[in-house]
Amino acid sequence: MKKFFTILGGMGTQATESYIHQLNKRTDAHKDQDYFNYILVNHATVPDxxxxxxxxxxxxxxxxxxxEDIEQQSKLKPDFFTLPxxxxxxxxEKLQSLTDIPILHMPNLTVEAIKNQFPNAKRVGLIATNGTLKDGVYDKPIKAAGYELVMxxxxxxxxxxxxxxxxVKEQDWVDGDLYHHILDQMVNDLNCDVVILGCTEISVAEERAGxxxxxxxxxxxELVNETIRLAKASQTK
Structure with a gap:
């Protein structure tokens, strides 16, 4: 297979399924051959x-x-990796150091998109796992872009x-009322101008509950949009 990309998925599987659904849904396709070539590595046993x-x-x-996934897949020479x-x-950084093939950086892409979708935003809220809140993958790009980070x-x-x-993870179910309550607190109690959905399970909630x-x-x-942009560019090479 030529002109393809690799999805490093399975973290979790419902979230990866949502990513692929949005990817295929947003692809301008009218027959089988209009969709993109990709390999899905649904590595569900990756530790939490x-x-x-x-x-x-x-x-x-x-x-x-x-x-190991990066090293194995790099031998197949995909055009790029996505990490949903x-x-x-x-x-x-450690994963990118293992390969010359670019890995799309979802937090950076998300923060870059704010200026176009919310040009007047100043206070940017973040909802995510405790791991993402602690590891700071969103902190640097948000602050570097001149926004005030609201935790x-x-x-x-x-x-x-x-x-x-x-x-989502345990029951593959979305409590829409809980999701909206979380957003309401971020926007109305903490005065966020925009809230980043910084976990792909929250993206599942957005897909199902709005x-x-x-x-x-x-x-x-935002990762889907960049995936489509790069995949289209690859097709024309």
Whole structure:
């Protein structure tokens, strides 16, 4: 297969399924051959990213299996990699150092998109796993772009983890009321001009329940958009 990319997925599987659904949905295709060529590595047994980041001494590192995936897939020479897991970007620099093939950086793409979608935004909120909140993969690009980073309260963070783990990961279910309550607190209580959906399980919630007109920017969709842009460019080479 030529002119293809590799998806490093399975973190979690429902989120990867949502990414692929949005990718195919947004592709301008009218027959089988109009879709993009890609390889999905649904590596579901990669250890939990948040558990390791929060407590590395008592949890297995996800880096080893992710590094093996990069090394194996690089031999097939994809045009680029996508990594539809925000928390896994904690390992981005180490993974990129293993290959000359570019890995798309979802947090950077998301922050770059804010200026076009929300040109007047100043206060940028972030909802994500505790791992992403701790590892700071969004902190640097948000602040470098000149925005004020608004972190969730402990209560919002707890509710977000419930949405991600107890609902989507454990039950493949979305509590729309809980999702909207989280957004309401970020926008109306913490005065965010826009809220980054910084976990692909939250992207699942957005896909199924919608944001109810709250100002959000979905990291997964920004990754999908860049995937499509690069895949189209590859087709014309």
């Amino acid at each position: 990213r948040t558990n390791f980041i929060v407590d590395p001494d008592n949890n297995e590192s996800p880096l080893t299996p992710l590094a 897991c925000n928390t896994a970007h904690f390992f981005f 969730p309260t402990q209560e919002i963070a707890k509710e977000t983890m419930e949405l991600i783990y107890q609902d 944001s109810a007109d709250y100002p959000v920017i979905d990291a997964q969709i």
